Amino acid sequence: MATLFDVAAAAGVSHQTVSRVVNGDPTVRPATKAKVDVAIDELNYRPSLTARALASRKTKSLGVISTGFPFYGPSSTMHGFNGAARRAGYQVSMATLDVDDRQGMRQALDSLVGQNVAAIVLIAPDAEALEVLRRSGVSVPLVTADSEAEDGHHTVSFDQAAGAEAAVEHLVSLGHRRIAHVAGPDGWMDGRDRERGWREACARLGVDSTVLLRGDWTPGSGHRIGRELAVRDDVTAVFCGNDQMALGVVHAYVDAGRVVPRDVSIVGFDDIPEAEHFVPPLTTVRQDFEALGRRLMTTVEAVLAGDEAPVAALDPELVVRRSTAVPAR
Known part of the structure; x- marks a missing residue:
């Protein structure tokens, strides 16, 4: 199923422009509107709440997209974030995807934007998911649990x-x-x-x-x-x-x-x-993945408030038990 971002890519315009066309904005140039209309027809795009949400007031709800969910790290991070978000008075909408599911990632982004989320958090340790997010051009703040800082989104990670x-x-x-x-x-x-x-x-x-x-x-x-x-x-x-x-x-x-x-x-x-x-x-x-989840929420709150978000990576800790010893030879 085509998404708002697929239409934007096919028409060679921003997703904000597609939103304006779907909502009947009279200020869109006729030539631009024609290109968007053609893309909508070719892709059989069915407008949803997405376009209206892009221009509307955001609510106290957050979106979370996660891949690698069966593994301990991503699932524990999500648990820590959800708890911190609830304590801060936010509702969380979640989408869990398989690794390398680019189409699913685009659809999840489209769906979350359509739910009026104030920000989107990506808990996905694979580079493919991050690349899709970087190219999406969504209009809400983005916070990611990764170590690859880049303009356009905020990162939280362990060293x-x-x-x-x-x-x-x-x-x-x-x-x-x-x-x-x-x-x-x-x-x-x-x-x-x-x-x-x-x-x-x-x-x-x-x-x-x-x-x-x-x-x-x-x-x-x-x-x-x-x-x-x-x-x-x-x-x-x-x-x-x-x-x-x-x-x-x-x-x-x-x-x-x-x-x-x-x-x-x-x-x-x-x-x-x-x-x-x-x-x-x-x-x-x-x-401490629970702490990572809490730091994600702290970063989201700082970004939404227009404050400076924490940038220092969290420190892991060596725990010495009985599986290491002086070599026998």
């Missing part, structure tokens, strides 16, 4: 690279010299930042950073990669891009008859509630 550096520094302090990295999907911004932090810390500390394997955030992918690593004698430590993959890596080493941390040290990322109950309890990098 992912600093968290990765803390993990590497901990392993190097124990004596590890070859630290493998089990990274997340390449299109996820947080994963890229963690990979960058791992590489930079290894370079700065003079340790090997040649062993990189990529998973999909799930324990299954960690287990598959862990089977590859468990037959190697040169890797004494593994830094995983999240705790779920770390769980799979631990499982693979156990299946291979290896002992964690005697034979290999393993560090995760996120500190999911189960991490302290892994066998052994997992050393990991903690991110």
Whole structure:
């Protein structure tokens, strides 16, 4: 189903101009109106509340779009934001989408604008979703949970690279010299930042950073990669891009008859509630996703009030448990 933004793109005009045409604004030039009318007919666009909402007074309602919802980070961030929004007297309309669903993203933006939202928050760790948002040209304030600051929207994030550096520094302090990295999907911004932090810390500390394997955030992918690593004698430590993959890596080493941390040290990322109950309890990098959600709401309120929004990234915290130790050799 075509959206307001599809019509604007087809006609070569802004979505505000499409809104004016749909609402019968007499100040629109006849040639421009003709182009918009042709696009509406070709795309079979059915005008909704969207055009009226673009020009109307905004209410105390907010829109949230999230991808990656099954994973702990995005879902916990959304929970923290929803609670903070309710306490501030806002209603929240949510849209959860699959990763890389560009058409769904455009439709969600169109729907939320049509509901008179005062602002839209994007909790989507993949670069595709952010790119769609950047190109949308929506007329309401945009706040995103990502580390890629850019004109046109406000960002709130953790310092992912600093968290990765803390993990590497901990392993190097124990004596590890070859630290493998089990990274997340390449299109996820947080994963890229963690990979960058791992590489930079290894370079700065003079340790090997040649062993990189990529998973999909799930324990299954960690287990598959862990089977590859468990037959190697040169890797004494593994830094995983999240705790779920770390769980799979631990499982693979156990299946291979290896002992964690005697034979290999393993560090995760996120500190999911189960991490302290892994066998052994997992050393990991903690991110307070509830705090991230609250910071998103603080930023929304500042933007709507015309105040300066907080810009500093939140700091992750290294949590040392029993999955890391001095290497045996």
